[in-house]
Amino acid sequence: MEEVSPVKIMLKHLFNFIIFPGFLFTAVVGLAASWIDRKVTARVQWRVGPPWYQPFIDLVKLSIKEITVPKGASKPVFFMAPFIGLSAVILSSTFLWLANLELGASGFTGDLIVILYLLTIPSIMLILGASASGNPLAAVGASREIKLLLAYELPFVFALVVPIIKSNGLLKLQDLIAFQAANGAFASNISGFLAMIVAIFCMQAKLGLVPFDMAEAETEIMAGVYIEYSGILLAILKLTKIMAMVALPLFLSTVFWGGFSIWKYVVLLVIIILMRNTNPRVRIDQALRFFWKKMTFVAIIAVLLAMIGM
Amino acid sequence: MSTNKIIPIGPYHPLQEEPEFFRLHVDGETVVDIDIEIGYNHRMIEKIAESKSYDQVTFLVERICGICSTSHPFAYTNAIDDLLGVTPPERALYIRTIVGELERIHSHLLWLGLAGHFLGYNTVWMWAWRYREPVLDIFERITGNRNHYAMFKPGGVRRDFYEEDFPWIKKTLKSLIPKFDMFKGAVLDDPIIRARTEGIGILTRQDVHDYSVVGPTARASGVGIDVRKDDPYAAYDKVEWKVITHEGGGVFAKAVVRILELYESTNIILQCLDNMPKGDIDLNIKDMPAGEGIGRHEAPRGEVFHYIMSDGGNSPAWHKVRAPSFMNIASNKKAVIGGTISDATIILAAVDPCYCCTERTAVVDYKTGKKLMDGQDLVRLSQEKTEKLRSKLKS
Numbered sequence: 169m170e171e172v173s174p175v176k177i178m179l180k181h182l183f184n185f186i187i188f189p190g191f192l193f194t195a196v197v198g199l200a201a202s203w204i205d206r207k208v209t210a211r212v213q214w215r216v217g218p219p220w221y222q223p224f225i226d227l228v229k230l231s232i233k234e235i236t237v238p239k240g241a242s243k244p245v246f247f248m249a250p251f252i253g254l255s256a257v258i259l260s261s262t263f264l265w266l267a268n269l270e271l272g273a274s275g276f277t278g279d280l281i282v283i284l285y286l287l288t289i290p291s292i293m294l295i296l297g298a299s300a301s302g303n304p305l306a307a308v309g310a311s312r313e314i315k316l317l318l319a320y321e322l323p324f325v326f327a328l329v330v331p332i333i334k335s336n337g338l339l340k341l342q343d344l345i346a347f348q349a350a351n352g353a354f355a356s357n358i359s360g361f362l363a364m365i366v367a368i369f370c371m372q373a374k375l376g377l378v379p380f381d382m383a384e385a386e387t388e389i390m391a392g393v394y395i396e397y398s399g400i401l402l403a404i405l406k407l408t409k410i411m412a413m414v415a416l417p418l419f420l421s422t423v424f425w426g427g428f429s430i431w432k433y434v435v436l437l438v439i440i441i442l443m444r445n446t447n448p449r450v451r452i453d454q455a456l457r458f459f460w461k462k463m464t465f466v467a468i469i470a471v472l473l474a475m476i477g478m
Numbered sequence: 479m480s481t482n483k484i485i486p487i488g489p490y491h492p493l494q495e496e497p498e499f500f501r502l503h504v505d506g507e508t509v510v511d512i513d514i515e516i517g518y519n520h521r522m523i524e525k526i527a528e529s530k531s532y533d534q535v536t537f538l539v540e541r542i543c544g545i546c547s548t549s550h551p552f553a554y555t556n557a558i559d560d561l562l563g564v565t566p567p568e569r570a571l572y573i574r575t576i577v578g579e580l581e582r583i584h585s586h587l588l589w590l591g592l593a594g595h596f597l598g599y600n601t602v603w604m605w606a607w608r609y610r611e612p613v614l615d616i617f618e619r620i621t622g623n624r625n626h627y628a629m630f631k632p633g634g635v636r637r638d639f640y641e642e643d644f645p646w647i648k649k650t651l652k653s654l655i656p657k658f659d660m661f662k663g664a665v666l667d668d669p670i671i672r673a674r675t676e677g678i679g680i681l682t683r684q685d686v687h688d689y690s691v692v693g694p695t696a697r698a699s700g701v702g703i704d705v706r707k708d709d710p711y712a713a714y715d716k717v718e719w720k721v722i723t724h725e726g727g728g729v730f731a732k733a734v735v736r737i738l739e740l741y742e743s744t745n746i747i748l749q750c751l752d753n754m755p756k757g758d759i760d761l762n763i764k765d766m767p768a769g770e771g772i773g774r775h776e777a778p779r780g781e782v783f784h785y786i787m788s789d790g791g792n793s794p795a796w797h798k799v800r801a802p803s804f805m806n807i808a809s810n811k812k813a814v815i816g817g818t819i820s821d822a823t824i825i826l827a828a829v830d831p832c833y834c835c836t837e838r839t840a841v842v843d844y845k846t847g848k849k850l851m852d853g854q855d856l857v858r859l860s861q862e863k864t865e866k867l868r869s870k871l872k873s
Contacts, residue, residue, distance in 0.1 A: 203530045213604030253633055297798050308507070310818060378598050379670060387596045434630065447670055449598025452507065453821045 170426030188324045192260045198410035205413070205441050212445050223410065227403045235399035242300040250397070250404040256289035257408050261415040263396035267341035268418065268428040270401030278339045284328065285417060287374065290408050291317050294393050295385075301396035309392020312452045313383040316373055319459035320380075323380075324370040326467035330354065330363035331423050335472040345427040359473035364424040366467045368436070370442055371416045373455070376409065379447040380455055413440070482510060486501055486818055487826065489518050496820050500810070500826060507818045512811055521606040525857070527797035529689075532558065532632055533765055536795060538782070540626055542799065545588060548581045549777030550799065551630035553784040556711055556773025561786055567758040568713075572867070573749045575713040577621070577629050578775065579743040580751075584613040585735045585778035593733060597674055602664065609657040609735045612650050634760030644751050650746050665733050665814040665859060679813040679825030682727060689809040692779020692802045694739065695828075697723045698731035705776040717749040726869075729828040766790065777802055779831075803831045839850035 176379045184190055202223045210217030235382060267275050291313060298310040335347045345448065354360030373380040384392045397405055402428045417436035421428050450458070488499035497518035503511035523542055527535045539550035551572065559566060566574075587610040594602025614624040620639055621627035629635050665671055681691065686699045696703050704721045706714040722729040722738040768790040775782050780802030785794035814822045844850065 209600075213730055214608045215604060307483070308504075324637065325649060347773055381598060382820065383600065385820070387598070392711070431621045438672070441540060447599065448594065448602075448668075448674055448818075451674065451818060453818070477790075 175338075184266065185258060185262050190262035190393075193425050194258070194261040194265070194411050194414050195407060196439075198407075198412075198414045199227075201413050202410045204437060205333065208441050209445055224249075227407060230403035230406065233399040235401055236396075238303060238396050240250065240302045241396065242302075242414045244394075245300035245318060247260040247297055247298065247401070249293040250401045250408065252402050253290035253293035253297075253408045256286045256293070257411045257415055259427060260286035261418065264341070264415060264418045264422060266343065269381045275340055275342050279333075279341055280328070280339050280344070280423070283341070283392055284325070284330065287415065287419065288317065288321065288411075291374065292410060294405070297397070298393035298395075298465055301395050306393055306395050306414075308389050308397070309385075312385075313393055315456055316380060316383060319456045320370040320373040320463075323366050323459055323463035323467040324374075326464060327363040327366040327370070327469055328423065329473045330359050330467075330470050340469040341422055344423060348426035353424065355421065355424045355426075357474075359470045360424055360477050361468035362466055362473070364420065366463050367420050368439060369459075369463055370469060371420060371436075373459070374416060374439060375440065376411055377440065379450045381449055382452050382455065385449060413437075479684075487823070488515075490662060498831070500822075502814070502819065502822055504819060507820075509817055509819065509822050510587060512822075514807060514810060515806065524799060525795050527794055529793060529794065531792050535633070535797065536630055537628060539799065540628065540630075542801070544625055545585050546777045546782075547626045548577050548629065548799075549775050549782050549786070550777040552578055552712075553773040553777075553782045554786070555630045555632050556775060557771045557784040557786040558763075558766075558773070559771070559772055561769050561788055562633070563773025564633060564761060565633045566761055568755045569638075569757045570759045571713045571795040572716075572754045572760065573635045573639060574630065575717075576639075576747050576750050577617075577627060577635075578712070579746045580613055580616060582743045582778045583740055584610050584617075586740055587613070588771050589736060589778075590706055590733070593729075593824065596824050597671070599671070602661075607659065612654060616647055616650055618648070618852065631760065634758070636760075638759050639754070648661075648748060648751060648762060652837060655741070655744060657735065658744075661740075662737050663729075665737060672730065675728065675733060675824065676726070677728055678728075678817050678821040679729045679828055680727045681809055681813055685809065685812050689812065690805050691780075691809045692805050693777070694732055694735045695780065695806045695809065697721065699727040701724045703781075705774045705781050709774060712748055713773070714746075716753070717746050719746050727826055732828045744799045766792075778839065779803055780806060807831055 180379055187190065200220075203218070203220050204224065236342040237246060263275060263279055263283055263286075267279070295310045295313050295317075298306040298313070331344060334357070335344055338344050338347055350355060353475055355364045376383055382388075382392075384394055389395075394402065394405060417433050417440075420436060421432045425432055482505050483501045485501070485502040485504050487502060489497045499513075499518070500501070501515070502509050503513075523557035525540065527538055530538055538556060539554045542545045555566075557573075565571075580675050587606050591603040591606030591610070594600065594606065594687045617627055618624050620643060621629050622639060629637060632734070634786045662781035669701055680688075682746070683699055683701055686696045686701045691699075691701075692703065700723050702721045702723045705711075705722050706719075719742050722735050722742060724735050726734070766788050770785070770787045773784045773786075782802055783800040785798040786794050789795040810826055813825050813828075817825060
């Protein structure tokens with residue numbers, strides 16, 4: 169067997185995380201997706217919409233602005249939270265891209281569960297950062313985000329159990345893709361389809377888009393969790409959200425739909441955009457009821473169906 | 479032990495375009511108390527009116543509000559007509575009615591869009607405002623302006639309508655009816671909009687009487703008060719229409735009342751266009767006797783009231799304005815408490831508040847709540863300062 173120097177492996181991993189397919193690549197795809205989102209939203213609303221480079225120059229503009237820190241804020245947490253959130257999204261998107269693009273044998277048994285955890289970290293960091301700012305409106309936003317997190321995690325986990333049952337206990341992303349390539353996508357079964365619908369609603373909530381954007385509800389609590397963030401910290405929070413718009417559809421298509429392809433991503437993106445433009449914002453108690461009663465119920469039915477092999 | 483926090487809405491907040499201040503005392507997400515503070519935008523309109531001629535005051539009161547910019551001139555000219563004891567020519571009455579009802583359509587569409595925006599439903603916002611455009615186009619064609627139409631004058635109107643415009647106006651209005659149907663369907667059938675608006679911000683009949691609420695806010699609680707019907711003026715008694723009421727009392731009921739009023743207003747305008755008599759549009763009033771008059775108009779937000787006292791001179795001796803939002807905003811105290819913050823924003827918006835119509839001023843000791851100065855004192859203060867400046871300039 170050929171000897172590979174550890175430095176080379178290090179460099180390769182660094183390249184994977186920072187440039188392709190990790191940070192830079194995902195960020196560029198995410199910026200493109202967020203431009204599509206803004207443009208389609210604008211066209212639906214009879215507006216013209218921004219040019220293609222708008223999301224990019226928004227970030228550049230934000231990053232050269234001054235950072236203000238409120239008096240009485242817990243500075244370490246306030247500063248750290250956006251960075252930890254961003255790195256969690258970078259990690260998860262790197263894993264997902266590597267598994268999908270099959271750049272060598274990547275991943276490990278149980279990386280599905282790791283990614284599930286990594287994808288909750290941005291929300292938790294947002295909660296921490298908002299609470300650290302000491303603003304009452306941010307506190308309201310943070311409490312809503314916590315409730316939302318509690319609401320959607322339960323059905324999301326149930327939905328993810330379905331592919332695991334159907335593949336007889338595979339917990340590795342690449343194995344799941346290989347299994348679906350051999351036996352057809354999980355979403356083509358009734359149980360997998362139900363689970364995917366549940367996961368799509370959870371994705372919308374994870375992305376914090378209408379109808380589940382109550383944590384930042386502009387007209388109610390003035391951007392809530394984001395209210396005290398400014399400058400590059402806000403840019404990072406926005407970038408995290410933009411990259412999650414890549415990572416989450418990627419995750420869903422990997423787990424339920426037999427791996428990434430451009431048209432699957434576009435379909436999921438269109439679903440996100442349509443849902444956000446044809447609904448008003450729900451109240452937090454209504455969101456809680458929706459996820460715990462309806463979505464969890466549907467997810468449990470999907471699990472039961474998967475167990476009897478449907 | 480409950481720890482109440484204060485969530486400020488205002489003085490500058492994305493919820494409202496105008497400066498105002500609501501202090502929500504919240505326990506978690508539940509609103510337990512509300513302080514309403516207005517007075518950030520006081521412009522002394524009534525005082526300025528005393529230094530303008532009667533014709534100029536029409537333009538002045540038009541600028542009280544940009545959205546209901548015909549309601550104040552409507553009520554003001556009604557007051558002058560009452561003072562003079564005259565009725566303007568029939569054609570002028572019809573023109574006044576048409577302008578007033580067109581304004582109701584555009585104002586209600588504007589509110590509908592804003593309500594969508596407050597619920598996070600930006601598509602409704604943009605769509606409602608898009609379909610408001612044809613109404614503004616009609617205004618531009620018949621009055622020359624999209625806002626601030628400057629159509630009214632004491633004893634008549636300033637511009638005549640052209641008969642050749644009528645088919646186009648009718649066509650444009652009729653093309654709006656399918657759009658109204660769409661909004662009606664969107665509001666009545668969308669389960670999430672119903673979930674967000676039904677059963678919140680309820681005002682009972684008793685509350686309506688207690689707070690003397692007017693306009694669609696009252697009609698949504700089943701109280702059918704409408705100046706156009708109760709005390710007919712202009713051409714409102716010459717056309718067929720009905721007062722829209724709803725028994726719900728909540729935000730949903732207010733939305734339904736406003737949407738159904740769109741149809742009634744269109745109906746009134748179409749009838750007026752069909753039945754409009756020919757003739758003069760103006761009485762050409764030259765002299766103003768001493769006396770007093772009141773004028774009322776059902777603005778899109780409710781009854782607007784103007785009082786004019788004349789001493790026979792060139793300008794009003796006293797001019798008093800009461801805008802509908804002044805009555806409606808206080809009812810928020812009843813409607814908001816007990817709901818959540820999410821509900822509070824849409825409830826505050828549901829009365830279609832217009833703060834710049836409403837501003838009053840008084841200086842109050844914050845601790846004791848004792849009134850230190852009223853309007854008279856402020857006038858005196860202002861005059862003293864002028865005197866001081868004058869003497870400074872002299873020396």
